[in-house]
Amino acid sequence: MTTPTTPTAGTNPSAATTPASPLTDEQRQRILDAVDAAFDRQIAFTQELVRHPSLRANESSAQDLLYGAMAGRGLTMDRWQLDPVELAAHPGAGAVEISYDGLENVVGTFAPQEERGNSLILNGHIDVVPEGPESQWARSPWDATVRDGWLYGRGSGDMKAGLVANLYAFDAVRAAGLTPTGRIHFESVVEEECTGNGSLSAHLRGYTADAVLIPEPEEDMLVRANTGVIWLRLRVDGKPTHPREMQTGFNAIDAAYFVIGELRKLEAAWNAKQGEHPYFEELDHPINFNVGKIQGGDWGSSVPAWCEVDVRVALYPGITADSAWAEITDALAAVTADSNGNPIATTATKTGFYAEGYVLEEGGAAEQALERSHSAAFDGAKLESFVTPGYLDGRVFVQYANTPALVYGPISEAIHGYDERVDLESVRRITKSIALFIAEWCGVE
């Protein structure tokens, strides 16, 4: 279900943005009430979306649902398949290890009759990480039940609640009798959990705006800075032998652990430099090298000859993926033998993310508008910002389009874990805040 629609070309984001126009108290209240009025439907639609297990390369049915929801709102629709060749030419693209056949982004565009206000991208990703052994979940990761004010399910927090909040926030503005005067693109992208190529593809397709808001699960806060992420696979090869010769042989699983230990020295060295990186000075262990997956050996009674380890490496903003990669491969090349003197040769392959982190400059107009929206939605509370040591698609907008990225979203628990859940009262307030932000930032008539 792709459409031949060409995207609405964006304005030049480097042009001066229109100052955000404050809402009247009465307009603001109408918007807040509209979110409340539709909130049961918003939850129901979020549940429906969670029930689509949009694991990597399985996003289509969830994208169909969002396409229908956007089209039903009268948006101009665009849907296209990611092009691995086009992406590969971009320095921020992640390595592609799977077929992109059928991997499609969906964008719905609202264009005001006369574009007077700031333009906005409301972005979110549809892909979710694997659920793991289902037996570890209290209920199915895909049944999207609500218990004690939490909506449960894989992707509930990360980030289907946010994706749906974008649409319902827009609904609330219109239900309040207001029409935005800035262009708005609603992006539902794939590949956020592995490469970031979904948002990058939307960027390459020409979607730009004066600001982007991405309601990732961020504990009702604004992300000030984050880390970049590189995914790589280590492979250690050796000589398999019969266990009766085990002492003279080389065990690739042991060797892989030795290599990981050496790599963790690099992790420690990078953490030791946190003082040089603004916003990261106070963080507890900002740089995490995660050993996410391991596989090695073929047979219990053969000394294993190979082991592969998937590692996720974090890097400070300002450190390019290329320079981090060079440090990693240098560190691996220096590991030539294990502690018993057995030779080790490790190869490293890029398997996904190859992304630098970003910093959101303080005090921008978009942030100021969000501060006001947040305060109105959260009973006068001040918008807090924080630093998160994880990948965010915000980097595509900040680095390649010079667009301020407001990554800001609801309270969640156990994202990427068992019994992932999102706090529905937080979703309600975030939706209100996004709705007010749309109205302020884009202007209304």
Place this chain on the structure above:
Amino acid sequence: MTTPTTPTAGTNPSAATTPASPLTDEQRQRILDAVDAAFDRQIAFTQELVRHPSLRANESSAQDLLYGAMAGRGLTMDRWQLDPVELAAHPGAGAVEISYDGLENVVGTFAPQEERGNSLILNGHIDVVPEGPESQWARSPWDATVRDGWLYGRGSGDMKAGLVANLYAFDAVRAAGLTPTGRIHFESVVEEECTGNGSLSAHLRGYTADAVLIPEPEEDMLVRANTGVIWLRLRVDGKPTHPREMQTGFNAIDAAYFVIGELRKLEAAWNAKQGEHPYFEELDHPINFNVGKIQGGDWGSSVPAWCEVDVRVALYPGITADSAWAEITDALAAVTADSNGNPIATTATKTGFYAEGYVLEEGGAAEQALERSHSAAFDGAKLESFVTPGYLDGRVFVQYANTPALVYGPISEAIHGYDERVDLESVRRITKSIALFIAEWCGVE
């Protein structure tokens, strides 16, 4: 291709064995010459057998070939599927994790017109261990080429050369114009590399004899003693989280490594007791715990919540599998937290071998006959015996049938490794030695 033939019932192995009758020099020479005369055909047939990739649960076509070769020699044939229910009732059976549909043993029996000599089982296993990444082999593991006097290929040494030597040794006796006067069972069994259930099934089917010879690749030597083996799978479960929370989370891959480290303390404790175990006093590290296979985690950017490790544990003869199992599970139960204090719960499952080792008592009649055969085939060299820290089907015969097991076979390299190979001159001499042994042990007319 199963046959309805009922097995020839064995004599009572505890009955006094007939003294082996020395051959005349002339008979001996005729047998040695007959091995040489057929040796090219023996190599060609071994190559053909290696070309059947008789990996576990894929033994059928190789068994077909041996069935045909035995039937063509006029043996009384028997072929049956292993019965996991019958096996499970036996204390020496290995845990069955796969379907046994189509997993069949083949036995061919030679019965003399009048049974005057000792009876003999010539046993070998048809199953081979996985070949691993084929790219690591100089040539395909299945093309069975001969280079510089070595026959290459997975299973060439372990133990298709031996299986075929059993048949060609018998051929040589008959080609020398002699007919054995003792009953001989040629056994081609499955499951030696994982459970030992193939030889155990042949035992349960009623095959017994006054001695068994198993030409495993043993460097032209006789196995005096070996270790028992237990296979188990460790599973460590935890809570997956996003790497941004990695410091507070639990990494099941790290935890599995910690558990392995604790298990290696048990390995060290058992090795420290080698002085208490006859034949193992002088061995370098007789007890090996092999981490053969590992698998854990689902996603590079999720802190892994589970890890499974296949471990092969060795135990001294005299230590029952049950008592070793109790020590292992006690050691695992004592690991309640990792070095950071994170709680660890490990489950251990039996996944294959559950076998005690054995000792071949010195100076038996069968061994004396083999000493003479070996010396004649190896230019007067003395038969050496040694201790091997690996599993052998010999234990089935020694422990459950009170039958002396002569595990004795050719020189090999890299069994269970890449470029596995067997020394053809060694195979020639071993075949000669087995042929002479058949004639001496069973008697000839």
